[in-house]
Structure formats: structure tokens, C-alpha cells
Amino acid sequence: MIVAEIKPFGEIKDMLKDYNKVLIVGCGTCVTVCLSGGERQVELLASALRMARKIEGNEITVGERTILRQCDPEFIDQIKDEAAQYDAILSMACGAGVQGIAERFGSITVLPAMNTRFIGVSDGQGTWVEVCAACGDCILYKTGGICPVARCAKSLINGPCGGSQGGLCEVSKDNPCVWQQIYARLVKLNLLHFLKEISPPKTRPVHPRRLVREDLRLKKEQTKGV
């Protein structure tokens, strides 16, 4: 899932200072799962904003909605009419969601309430960890299912840098050396021979990336009901 966290309240309040009617839109997928941008957070942020602005003597009207995903136009359209009544939308989704709404509605300002952090997994209650860099060329089959691109501080893909001590990364002692983990896993899986294979250097992706699946696109002759 995409892991995101809510921006500091002051920053959000500041972003909204010129708006008096704002619709907060939560997202029911990744950011709900990582406990940061679902229906409950929408309710809390709305109340906090109303109070903060009342205290300043500059009242704000805040609407609250949560849709299942902000990265699909069909879901975004569910709030189309409602959104039109507001000066701005405060999206509690990842950056994709913010842009999804901005793209769809065009004429309404869409502001991000979140900082999108990474693609990650849950690492115990209240903790998430980055595990995938979306490099576009997966090598997990030869690294024992542990991604050095996302989890090595230097994104080295052909073995460790040599700076790790006691199994910990020299860049941050909070992190294990992922190459030591890969080695241990490969020993366990009896796949150590993969370490002898040299992976070619990864090219930095050129943004924006786009994925087109010709096999899935509607052909000219295929029609869609409206």
C-alpha cells in the first residue's frame, strides 16, 4: 500500500487561510489502512479546522466526505456535485489522489492534507516500512524476496557497500544492512548462487512513467454504454 501521513496542522491551516468553504475528502483505501486519511481522520480534521478558525474569528465551513479511492475518476465523480459548492478541496489521499481530483474537476483548487511517504507494509501496530521503490525492473527473485533498491540506504544492487557493522547500516543504525539480510535469506533458501550474478545498473526512470496495456484498451469497434 501507499503509506502517507497527515501534514502538520499549522501547514494545513495555512494552506487554507484564503478559503472559507472547504470540502475535506478522505480516501477509503491505502490511507485508511495506514490510519491517516480515512473517515475518522476526516471528521477530526474538520472539527479541528472549524475550531482553529473560530478561535481566529475567521469561520470556515467544512464539508466531510470519504470515497473509496481517489485514484479512479469514477469514484471521484461521486462527489462532483457536492464539490462544486466549495471553494477548495482538501484531499486526505496520497499525491495520486490529490492529482486525481484536481485533474477531474479542473476548476476547483485541490490541496494536499497528506505527505505521501512510500510504498510499504505494516511492521507491527503503528509502524510502516518502505519495501518497494517502484523501479520498474523487479529483481526480488534473486535477492531472496528482499529489495535492495528500496531497503538499502544506497540502493546498491550487487552486494553491500562494506560499511555495515554488526549487521546494521552505516547510514542509519536504526536500519539493518539489507545485504546482510539478503545473504542470510539466500543461505536459508539455498539460493546463494544468485549472488554471483551481476545485476546491470538500473536506469533512473524518466518521469512521468506511463503504463499502456494495449490488450486491455477498448478497441475502436468496442462500445461502452453510458
Add this chain to the structure above:
Amino acid sequence: MTDKAIPPCQAACPIYTDVSGYVSAIAIGDIERAIRIIRQINPFPSVCGRICTRPCETACRRSQIDEPISIAALKRFAADQTRGLKLIKRPEHYYDERVAVIGSGPAGLTVAHDLALLGYRVTVFEEQNVLGGMLTQGIPDYRLPKDVVKEEVDFILSLEVEVKTGLSLGRDLSIEGLLKDYQAVFLAVGSQRSLLPKCNGVELSGVITAIEFLKQISRGHRPNLGEHVVIIGGGHTAVDAARTCLRLGSSEVTIIYRRTIDEMPAGRAEVDDAEKEGVNIRYLTAPVDFLGNGNVQKVRCIEMRLGELDESGRRRPVPVENSEFEIKADTVILAIGYIPEADALKDSGLILSKNGTIIVKDNTGTTNVKGVFAGGDVVSGPSSVIEAIAAGKRAADAIHRYLRNLPDKEVEEHLPLRSLDDNVVKLINKSNRQNMPTVPVEKRLDNFNEVEVGYNRNEALKEAQRCLLCGSGALVADNCAACLNCVRICPYGVPVPGREIAEIDISQCQVCGICASECPASAINLKLETREEGRAALQKVIDKARQEAPEVLIIGYYCRYKLPTSLLDDSGIYWLGKLCTGRLDIFQLIYPFELGADEVVVHMCKNEECHFRDGSRWLLTHIERAKKILDEIGMGADRLNIISEEDVSDFKKRFEVLGINPIRKREKVRG
């Protein structure tokens, strides 16, 4: 487990009373709501609160942990506390059809009650001059005072139910004749003819039947039975007769019963009470002969042992050879069984069993004669009040359908929630049953005053709060994001990851509310108090506060399980009770400020005292997060505080420092 499963207490009740509903209402002190729930289905709450056989308590899942909830005692409390409260309105329109009810016991009066409320004119015919059947004639005052029955009977009569006493079926009335004036007849003549043991000497003077004896007592007679009384039988009537004899002054009262206490139909508590009062009980003993010359003087008995299972599923008592012995007896009271009066029904055209009970087509009491229904003991043989009420309810519905030409009622399933899993049971805190206060034994035997006193408010609330609120727990809505937060935080380990969403087995959920307070999608709702209901309760308190416009507006949450009553009085705080404050979500902590509260306080108990598990820890977490928000928005974290009972005086001092809520201040300035 289907969603339709209901709490075991409710499933075990013959009339499916919403026990959990009224017990949880008592748990939060809402006695009026409790009696409304009871009254909706049961016309005899005071009676059942005293003498019900309590199948609900046998089914109660609390007994997996310690002891079942005292459900009947709570019903009695609700009924006693609300005497005279008019809860049920008469119907606005009446149908033309009239219904005759023969017999004014609980079955007959229930039919009268339910049909009257449906809008029928009902006439109740009663052979005796007193209404109530066995309630007034068979159960002594020390267990069920007459005025208690009278009040419930009077209410039924107030529903424009006509009564004709002194008229007996077979003698003064015939079914055929009644059907000319009434479009339906309900027979509830009971089962009051005593069976006699096959013993020599049963005709001796001094050998009497328990029913006749108890009827005499109910009419105010106080016969002299002599010193030694022997009662034959093991049912409620035998025990009632024995305890009555003690009150009449007999010193040696002995019940002889041919099986053991485990097979005894009388309730264990009643037997205990009887023994405490001085009744001797000889188990595994049967009478052989009653001996005497004109008057009975002795009972020759034989010892029994339990043999193979009989057709009733109980082990058959078998005499032990050469074990005969004699007991002195000035009076012998027979209480071995009852059948309906044969004369009343003999020319009725109804199909009867060999015991004389009426054979009905189904459990609604439809008989072979069109328009004639039957229920209560005359169909089932001697049974409990609640079974008689249940039969009456089913019959009233069937009569209404018959008269209105409506289709038969669909058979409803009443599946009980399954037992608690062992791993959940071991996490539930133990809590002892509140003892029923009683009159001390030494003050009981010279009168017929009620022995059980009933709970006071504190006892009742405490007892009700032992209820596990089975089936009132967490429901997961479709908008669950399957984040598995609930799976990770439930202190009882109940939620599990499902195929698409988290699954919470409602049969195991303990209703602590922590998952609901933490669910990021707000997708979990507790049946006990939904999110909307929780918000509405808060709004109500704040509305009240705003209306009264106090100088300092403080909203206080407290845990109802801890009842800090000293706090609730005169503290100037607008209180809102929760069944554990661990279920308070952050919104409930900050929202009062948006509505103008100057301060929010939460009374917190020590974590080890939490009714659930970890409620206090979760409350602290929520308060910490709420304080952060209050700080960020400029309201100030100091306005949200945990308090103990000693802190009350601090509020005003704190207020002097904090001042009025800036939102309210602005409103005031503008206003």
C-alpha cells in the same frame, strides 16, 4: 453463526423477552426504558420477576465465568420501581368480534391482554371469585403477594376486559353456548385435579391435597395441621405447601420425594430456602401406606434407589427391599401431580389425552373445534407461569389471525449465540452475583410476608452491569478497509481477517468498544451504542448545558461501571456516562469544545479496575492525541483533563487560569 442469532437468555425465554435490552437499560439506570421493553411482551412483569422458573438464567453465558445474571430479580426491580406507570395505551378502534376466555390464570389473562390491545372485546369467565388462577390460589403470599398479582390483573381489566366470576365450564357454561355469543373461545381452565398415590389409607382424614390446602390458605383459612406434617412430592407445590405448614405452626414438616434433588422439579433456591426455614427433605423415599384409625397417624415409607432411565428421561426410582420405615404424621399433603378437571371438558367435543389434557393441533393452541383455542396447563399439564404466558401469547395471535382471516404466522427461528470460547472466558473479569436480600428466617415463620425483599437501586445496577451484553457488540460495515487495526488491538482477540473485510464474531465480542473507537474507516458500530447514538447523547448534554448557560461549561465523561456518584452531585459538571470510558473516541473528546465547552473532564478508574481490559489505557491514548489537537488549534491541551473523585474542587481554580473557551468568548462578544 448467523447474524440472526440472539442472546441465549432471550432464546431460552418462552416469550423471547429482550433480556439483554432491559438489563442493559437497568445497567445505565434507565429503569423506564427497561420496563417498557419488558411490558411490550409480558403482561406479568412483577409476577415473573418473583416466581419465574428462569430458563434465561440457566442459559446465561455469564455462568461460564462465574454465576448467571439474576435476571428475574432485575425484572422485579424494574417492575417494582415503576408501579403505577402507565406505559401502554388502549387501542383506538375496536373490532366487532368478541372473544370468551375461560379461566383467569396467566394463560387466560395473557390472551385477554393481547387481544384487548389488538382491539377485541374480551370476556373472561372465572369459576372462583378471585382472578389469577394459580397465581392467587396456588402460590403463597410469602412468594407472591396478592396485591402484586392484583395490580397486574387490574391493569389487564382496565383494557376494557369484561369479567364474569362464579361461572364454571361444564356447569354454567358450555363451549357450544359460548360460540353463539363469541366468535372465538380460549380455554385456559388449568390442571388442578390432584393425582393420588396408590397407597392404602389415602381416604383417611388428615390426608389432603396440596392444591386444596393452598387454595384454603389463599382464602384466609389457617387450619391446624398438628405438629407433624408429611408432604409427598417434589414440585413447587410440594415446597410451597411445606413452607406454608411451617407458617401455620407445625414443627416437624417433612417432604418425601422418591428421587434426588437433581431430579426435583422445584427450584434449587426454593429448596434451599425451605431447608433454611426448617423443612426436612427425605430424598429417595416413597410412601407405601398411610396408617391410622380414622385420622392419619403415620406414613409407612420405603427407601428408593435410582435405576434405568424412564420415558421422561429421568432415572426410574426402584424400591430398596426391606427398607420400610414409618414417619409420624398428623397431616399428609399430597403433591404428586395434577391433571385437568375431567367434568369441565367431558362433553365439549374436544379431543383429550388420556390424562385429560386438551390435544391441540400446533403450539398456537388451535383445537379440533372451529373457533376454539386452548392453552396453559390444560394443554401442557402443570407447567410454569412463563410457559402459560407464552401459550397465551401464541393463542392470542392465532385467534387474531383466525378472526381476521390472516395467514398463519411464519415459524421464527430463535438461534442462541454460541458459547464463549475458553480463550475469551479466561480474559473476562469475575464478578459475584448480588445476593437477593431476604427477611431473616427467624422473622418469617409467624407470618406470610414476602420473603424476598428485592434489590435496591445500587444492587440492581451492579447486578445488571454484570451482564455480558451478549449480541450487543461490534458489527463491521462494508466500508471496512481491512486495515486489520481491530485485529491487532482487540483486548479479547476476537476480530480476525476475513476474505474481504475484518470479521468480528458477535458471539464472542465483549462490547468494550475499543475497536470502534479506533477504526480509521468508522466502519465498526456497536449495537449497544452506535456512533450516531453516542454523538446524539453528547449533543443532548451540550444542548442542555447551552440552554442553562452556566458560567463555566464543563462536560464530564464518567465510567458507569464505577458509579462515581459523589462526583455526579453538585459538581456543576454536565455529565455523560459511558459503559467504560475506553470507548470514548478522540472526536468525543474534542467536539464539546467546538460547541463551546470550557473544559472536558474524564473520570478514569485504575486500569486494574477496568470492567473490560485496557479501557483506561486506551482512554489515556485517546486523551493524549486529543490534547495534541487542542494544542495545535489554539484551544489549549489544559482544557482536557482526567479527574479522580478528589479533584472536583480543582475545576474552578483551573478555570480561573484557563478562562472561557475562546470560541464561546467570541460568540458572547458578538451575541
